[in-house]
Amino acid sequence: MKKTMGAVLLAAALLIAGCWGGDAGKTNLKHDSTAEKGLEILGANVQFDPNVLMNNGEPIEVEFWVWDAEEIFRGIADSFSEIYPNVSIKVVSQPWQDYWTKLPLALQNGTGPAMFCIHNSQHENLVNYLQPYDIALEDLKADFSGVEGHVIDGQVYYIDYGMMSGSIFYNKDMWAAAGLNDSDIPKTWDEFASVAQKLTRYDDDGRLIQAGFNYNKDVKSMIIGLNYQKGQMMFDEDLQTLAMDNSITAENFQFLIDLYEEQGVGSKDFGISDGESFGQGQSAMVYKWGWYYNQMLSNYPDVQFGVFAVPTPSRDVPVAYDRYNGESTLGISGTADEASQEVAQAFVRYFMSNDEAMKELCLRYSIFPAKKTLVNDEDVKAHPVMKALAPNVERLVWPGPFPGVIETQMQQIFEDVVFNEMSVEETLEKGNALIVEDMQGSDFVTTERQYKYAKEMNTTR
Amino acid sequence: MKQKSFPLRRFFTPTGVCLFLLILHYTLFLVLPMLIAFVGSFHDWNPLRGTFSFTGFSHYQRLLTNELFWSSLRNTLVFSFVVIAARMILGLVIASALFSGLTRAKNFFRAAFYMPVVTPLVAVSFVWLWLYNPQFGLVNQILGTQINWLYSKSxxxxxxxxxxxxxxxxxxxVLYLAGLYTLPKDCYEAARMDGASSWVQFKKxxxxxLKPMSLFIFITSLIAYLQAYIQILVMTNGGPGTSTYLSSYLIYDEAFMKYKFGYASAISFAMFLLIGLLTLLSFRVNQRGENA
Structure with a gap:
């Protein structure tokens, strides 16, 4: 009898503790009765007015999912809660691998967060569960560049807070040891190959011990940009069918293969991952996107490295320098309750009108800001990646939020050519057909023909 | 006439409640998901977008003509049978060595040989990823080579x-060792009296x-290896190209990378049938052997 009573009491205690814990965040919140806080309205066009009551001043807790930069988002959330003492924002970090399955399912069944970070490669899985921003399009366009590409039926569900693209990262110590200086920074791919040769080292037995350039495991990021440099569009005129099986892609594949096999500046079997190999001091140059800068600082703090702009086929201004992808602002759940949506809408306004918060994120990921007021910011201009990107930003192409399968398959195609010794043309044709099959049923429509200099590009295969 | 009612008292016994919970557990977490997956295999199904439209047998038709499905299946069969053979032969040889009077510190060796089994596969895969590194991997250092093991087609x-x-x-x-300890000693004594050599005793x-134990190891290994994908995910990502795709990795790729759950379910069911058939075949072969 005593045992049974004990068990019942324990179960009851757990139940009460469980219920109690669920509301712990809310109970610490104050009731807010002061709408007029005397605070300044933030932003020029997209504005945030703190002098209103949120949720009628009643305590409310909303969830905010992120996959990275938790401390930055937590800082923004805390400063928002300082304005509204009745609002608590619970920042939940989910690992990237789980994020894209958990988030849409949680949104679908109404248990998801009120707001969350978005990556545009997941656009199709998320768009049905998003609430449009309650910010006027004109205001968004006045403050941010690239808004047009995100308009769906006159509304936006998220826009870009910045553009990420590729640059060449080089090891400064290796550069100096090879007798190179700033004037040797290559402008064309021919110059690049010659610099890479100077940076390549072999031992007495003829074995490669330092690669001048390494692209292993990440050709996928580079190949589309190389095509754009030669004016080759990614998609057919129907704006939906992938058209990577063309002579320009084949030519660029061959160019990369020749860098290793003819020029000897690296090897498919040396430094199996370009990023790691560069960090470990095996490779002198790699092509990487902005996120890599912070990764280098965190994982390999002792490596002295610099960044320069991607070379081009000739010294003339190319049709385009590279591809870029937008880093997205926050998504708002269309399935959350009204009160949470009200908070989320206000938070998005706060985030987008807050230059300091935007700048912190742009610097964290080496993203060129889409917010016009930040373009000439001194910290932004001083950042090495931004410095490399800034002169070419006008000539970067955004193909739209294409599904991730394209990049994965492009990498497989390249591996089939390089490691499995299959013919370039045949593999491209087969691979392209597979991607087209995988994209069947997708609503994706490319925005590459909205590129300012699209008329200079080759619009057919 | 009064109808007999179900004796509720009989249900509310520890056995009844346990049985009910077990049935509930298997229904909810095994039978139901399998049924949903089976129905899903006839649909264009993306749970993330909430799409679920009937497509008939199209996924099964695609599967039969898909080159990658067949190459993955071929890889899976090669992978399974080679690893099972290596596992069983090595296991039997080492178990016999441990069982014999020649080996000392049996408990130590038993624990040492079993240690990799209880180590998480992801961790082991990462360690071997480094062992196979073409520049500073231990495997190349021992062999004096510079082979890029995980990026070579062959x-x-x-x-x-x-x-x-x-x-x-x-x-x-461990299983063979357990089997060896249960073998009747009188058979060996009789064989020794008849002058049978150690090899003949082992063979005859x-x-x-040990046949029942071998069958058990074979079937449990077959079921496990036909579903293997973690080592592929960590070590090769199916590459170079698609040359190390296994069927389960293909299922993972279709479901969680491309979100084509309908097609992934169709592959799962094809694999389910294959595993069932191979298991049945193993039992039949064993039964025939016993009858003979």
Missing amino acids: LALPAVMTMTAWKDYGYAV ITLPL
Whole structure:
């Protein structure tokens, strides 16, 4: 009898503790009765007015999912809660691998967060569960560049807070040891190959011990940009069918293969991952996107490295320098309750009108800001990646939020050519057909023909 | 006439409640998901977008003509049978050595051989990823080579198979050892009196008597290896190209990378049938052997 009573009491205690814990965040919140806080309205066009009551001043807790930069988002959330003492924002970090399955399912069944970070490669899985921003399009366009590409039926569900693209990262110590200086920074791919040769080292037995350039495991990021440099569009005129099986892609594949096999500046079997190999001091140059800068600082703090702009086929201004992808602002759940949506809408306004918060994120990921007021910011201009990107930003192409399968398959195609010794043309044709099959049923429509200099590009295969 | 009512008292016994919970558990977490997946295999299904439209047998038709499905299946069968053979042969040899009077510190060796089995596969895969590194990997240093094991069309799958066999042979060692301890000693005494050599005793007595254990190891290994994908995910990502794709990795790729759950379910059911058939076949072969 005593045992049974004990068990019942324990179960009851757990139940009460469980219920109690669920509301712990809310109970610490104050009731807010002061709408007029005397605070300044933030932003020029997209504005945030703190002098209103949120949720009628009643305590409310909303969830905010992120996959990275938790401390930055937590800082923004805390400063928002300082304005509204009745609002608590619970920042939940989910690992990237789980994020894209958990988030849409949680949104679908109404248990998801009120707001969350978005990556545009997941656009199709998320768009049905998003609430449009309650910010006027004109205001968004006045403050941010690239808004047009995100308009769906006159509304936006998220826009870009910045553009990420590729640059060449080089090891400064290796550069100096090879007798190179700033004037040797290559402008064309021919110059690049010659610099890479100077940076390549072999031992007495003829074995490669330092690669001048390494692209292993990440050709996928580079190949589309190389095509754009030669004016080759990614998609057919129907704006939906992938058209990577063309002579320009084949030519660029061959160019990369020749860098290793003819020029000897690296090897498919040396430094199996370009990023790691560069960090470990095996490779002198790699092509990487902005996120890599912070990764280098965190994982390999002792490596002295610099960044320069991607070379081009000739010294003339190319049709385009590279591809870029937008880093997205926050998504708002269309399935959350009204009160949470009200908070989320206000938070998005706060985030987008807050230059300091935007700048912190742009610097964290080496993203060129889409917010016009930040373009000439001194910290932004001083950042090495931004410095490399800034002169070419006008000539970067955004193909739209294409599904991730394209990049994965492009990498497989390249591996089939390089490691499995299959013919370039045949593999491209087969691979392209597979991607087209995988994209069947997708609503994706490319925005590459909205590129300012699209008329200079080759619009057919 | 009064109808007999179900005696509720009989249900509310510890056995009844346990049985109910077990049935509930298997229904909710095994039977129901299988049924949903089966129905899903006839649909264009993306749970993330909430799409679920009937497509008939189209996924099964695509599967039959898909080159990658067949190459993955071929890889899976090669992977499974080679690793099972290596696991069983190594397991039997080491178990016999441990069982013999020649080996000392048996408990130590038993624990040592079993240790990789209880180590998480992800961790082991990462360690072997480094062992296979073409520049500073231990494997190349020992062999004096500079082979890029995991990026070679012909060597990548054997390299993953070697790692898997190394990780798992301890399972066979422990089971064979348990089997060896249960063998009747009088058979061996009689054989020795008849002048049978150790090899003849092993071939004519040990192996036949260990047959049920061998069948158990074979079937459990087959079921496990036909579903293997973690080592592929960590070590090769199915590459170079698609040359190390296994069927389960293909299912993972279709479901969680491309979000084509309908097609992934169709592959799952094809694999379910294959595993069932192979298991049945193993039992039949064993039964025929016993009858003979």
